[in-house]
Amino acid sequence: MSLAGLVLLLIAAPQEPRPLFRVSTEAVQVDVFVGEDGRAVTGLGPEDFELYDDGVLRNVDSVAVAEVPLNVVLVLDVSESVEGVALTQLRSAADKFLDELSPEDRAALVTFSHHLSLRSDLTSDPAPLKQALSKVEAVGGTSWHDALFAALEMLEAVRERPVVLLFTDGADTYSWLREEQVVSLVSRSNAVVYAITRGERAAIPDLGTTRAQERFRQNRRERFRRTRLLLDVTRESGGRLIETSSSGPLEESFLEILAEMKTRYILTYSPPAPVRNGWHELEVKVKRKGVDVHARRGYHYEARR
Amino acid sequence: MALGQALTLTAALFLQSRECELTEVTFQEDAEYLHLVSLYRAGHPSEAIREIGNLDIAVVKRLIQSEAPGMSDDCLQAASILETELAMTLAENSLWQNADSHFEAAWQISLLIELTYQGERATPVRRLRFQRDWLLAAGLFNHQLIFMNVAEKAFVRADRFLHNAVRLYPNDPEVLLAAGSLLEWSGSLREGEPSHLKEAEELYARALRLTPDEPEILLRHGVVLEKLEKEDEARPPLRRVLELETRKDLIYRSRMVLGKMAERAGRLVEAIAHYEAALDAIPSWQVAYVALGHALHTSGSHDRAREELDRALAMDMKSADATLGGWWSYELGVALRFEPLFERMRAEVTK
Numbered sequence: 001m002s003l004a005g006l007v008l009l010l011i012a013a014p015q016e017p018r019p020l021f022r023v024s025t026e027a028v029q030v031d032v033f034v035g036e037d038g039r040a041v042t043g044l045g046p047e048d049f050e051l052y053d054d055g056v057l058r059n060v061d062s063v064a065v066a067e068v069p070l071n072v073v074l075v076l077d078v079s080e081s082v083e084g085v086a087l088t089q090l091r092s093a094a095d096k097f098l099d100e101l102s103p104e105d106r107a108a109l110v111t112f113s114h115h116l117s118l119r120s121d122l123t124s125d126p127a128p129l130k131q132a133l134s135k136v137e138a139v140g141g142t143s144w145h146d147a148l149f150a151a152l153e154m155l156e157a158v159r160e161r162p163v164v165l166l167f168t169d170g171a172d173t174y175s176w177l178r179e180e181q182v183v184s185l186v187s188r189s190n191a192v193v194y195a196i197t198r199g200e201r202a203a204i205p206d207l208g209t210t211r212a213q214e215r216f217r218q219n220r221r222e223r224f225r226r227t228r229l230l231l232d233v234t235r236e237s238g239g240r241l242i243e244t245s246s247s248g249p250l251e252e253s254f255l256e257i258l259a260e261m262k263t264r265y266i267l268t269y270s271p272p273a274p275v276r277n278g279w280h281e282l283e284v285k286v287k288r289k290g291v292d293v294h295a296r297r298g299y300h301y302e303a304r305r
Numbered sequence: 306m307a308l309g310q311a312l313t314l315t316a317a318l319f320l321q322s323r324e325c326e327l328t329e330v331t332f333q334e335d336a337e338y339l340h341l342v343s344l345y346r347a348g349h350p351s352e353a354i355r356e357i358g359n360l361d362i363a364v365v366k367r368l369i370q371s372e373a374p375g376m377s378d379d380c381l382q383a384a385s386i387l388e389t390e391l392a393m394t395l396a397e398n399s400l401w402q403n404a405d406s407h408f409e410a411a412w413q414i415s416l417l418i419e420l421t422y423q424g425e426r427a428t429p430v431r432r433l434r435f436q437r438d439w440l441l442a443a444g445l446f447n448h449q450l451i452f453m454n455v456a457e458k459a460f461v462r463a464d465r466f467l468h469n470a471v472r473l474y475p476n477d478p479e480v481l482l483a484a485g486s487l488l489e490w491s492g493s494l495r496e497g498e499p500s501h502l503k504e505a506e507e508l509y510a511r512a513l514r515l516t517p518d519e520p521e522i523l524l525r526h527g528v529v530l531e532k533l534e535k536e537d538e539a540r541p542p543l544r545r546v547l548e549l550e551t552r553k554d555l556i557y558r559s560r561m562v563l564g565k566m567a568e569r570a571g572r573l574v575e576a577i578a579h580y581e582a583a584l585d586a587i588p589s590w591q592v593a594y595v596a597l598g599h600a601l602h603t604s605g606s607h608d609r610a611r612e613e614l615d616r617a618l619a620m621d622m623k624s625a626d627a628t629l630g631g632w633w634s635y636e637l638g639v640a641l642r643f644e645p646l647f648e649r650m651r652a653e654v655t656k
């Protein structure tokens with residue numbers, strides 16, 4: 001299945017592991033998180049959801065949860081800014097995350113500085129990932145745009161619950177891909193992207209000069225823009241961004257995200273043929289007041305020839 | 306006497322004649338430091354840089370605090386350039402914390418000489434000012450702007466130093482290229498100074514009026530024009546680089562920028578051809594695989610896109626691309642840019 005051609009997971013009859021896609025047998029899967037006051041809402045069934053495809057209400061055929069294994073690519077920043085305690089915290093958090101995965105889940109590890117490295121391909125054995133993490137050194141600049149692209153491409157052929165967990169603590173300074181290209185790639189992928197970021201807030205400087213004031217504002221704008229892009233990327237995919245303090249442990253955030261992954265619903269529905277080529281707006285609602293729903297904003301469909 | 310021994314003796318005598326001295330040497334490390342500065346002056350920069358990096362920074366700090374009594378101007382200047390080269394090497398290896406103290410040491414040593422000649426307009430002082438201003442600006446730009454929050458004072462200092470340095474040598478293509486690359490880098494950063502891109506473009510244009518077919522200046526001019534979104538103006542200098550018989554890294558970079566412009570305009574076939582040609586020039590640099598992977602992905606060639614990305618991801622962190630001399634060190638504006646200037650500065654203290 002191509003990443004660009006068919007982004008949301010389109011599945012055929014369940015007994016066919018690698019099906020040929022035909023419109024009449026296609027189904028769309030939407031990975032959804034439902035929360036209330038920061039906690040996952042569990043126990044929902046098809047009758048609790050409303051799903052709109054291009055504004056048209058569709059019947060949800062089935063809802064699956066936890067039993068569908070995860071395919072997670074950990075995309076971790078090992079640039080110079082992570083050196084020291086931060087790297088130790090990152091290793092510890094990633095280790096804990098891997099410990100908590102189910103035996104059926106698979107994980108891969110991509111690290112990035114100004115250089116991308118595949119440390120371990122998707123595997124249900126956490127040992128090679130942990131071993132690779134223990135050897136990682138923090139050096140160089142930050143290129144998370146390119147690293148995210150690589151992770152999405154790795155997950156492109158994965159049919160079951162593709163997820164990216166991105167950690168970065170700095171602005172992207174070295175990627176080949178531009179911001180708009182990254183957002184476009186995410187919107188065309190079927191992966192859910194979670195991100196964790198941390199970093200120093202700029203100290204308020206001595207605002208004795210106009211130039212100093214301008215630089216401070218510029219710095220704040222830059223921080224906002226960086227966070228904004230991560231927010232756009234995660235929201236586009238139906239994931240979430242967690243911002244942590246610059247020096248606190250990361251374990252809590254990693255485990256929070258894993259818990260959220262484990263409580264997501266997979267909604268399956270069958271769009272009536274013929275499915276229109278191109279972008280489809282998606283909206284998922286829950287028939288209950290006061291809940292937050294995180295789902296991708298749409299999918300890109302292209303009929304197979 | 307064997308020929309090797311004779312040569313060693315000659316080298317030793319040569320070195321002895323240039324041996325740097327202090328009025329009084331109290332510590333063994335001071336003697337080692339002086340010997341390494343002498344070695345640098347004697348034409349062994351790599352060895353001197355490597356060895357001096359193993360010495361405690363406290364040695365040079367002590368030297369500066371005592372105002373290096375009895376040390377000749379040439380030796381002081383050599384020590385200053387040597388400290389700067391060491392700082393650059395550390396910076397290229399992302400050891401910024403260590404680099405900082407050596408940049409500072411270089412600056413303080415050069416200040417020792419300038420204070421001696423205060424008020425004089427002699428050439429050595431002018432040269433020294435250039436060296437100090439230029440190199441400190443380079444250090445400050447690279448460090449403060451890229452890897453830390455923008456430090457107001459550092460930025461203003463760096464800006465002033467750089468402009469002073471260019472004013473001292475307004476018609477030297479090498480200086481214009483080097484200064485342009487710093488301004489370009491600063492202008493390319495989100496936290497940087499947007500007007501610097503335009504300034505860089507002007508410096509490159511001036512340099513090209515002096516040396517119209519210098520491939521590296523042509524490349525940088527094309528790159529900065531692309532950054533300024535003047536794509537029609539960017540293409541001719543980049544294509545000219547391809548016509549010239551020049552270094553592969555310059556060909557690679559020209560291809561990458563031409564590919565980027567083609568991709569942005571939706572000419573994917575052309576973009577892919579440029580990225581592939583870049584890889585023909587240097588197959589061991591990662592960024593072209595990523596660029597090619599993305600262009601193939603956009604064009605619908607997903608299997609090939611994955612293949613190219615797999616190649617990128619399998620590349621060792623220790624590959625040339627990830628360390629010195631690769632794509633990124635060039636983008637940092639450090640290694641390639643400064644070497645010609647260092648050579649000239651070294652020549653001044655070794656002649």
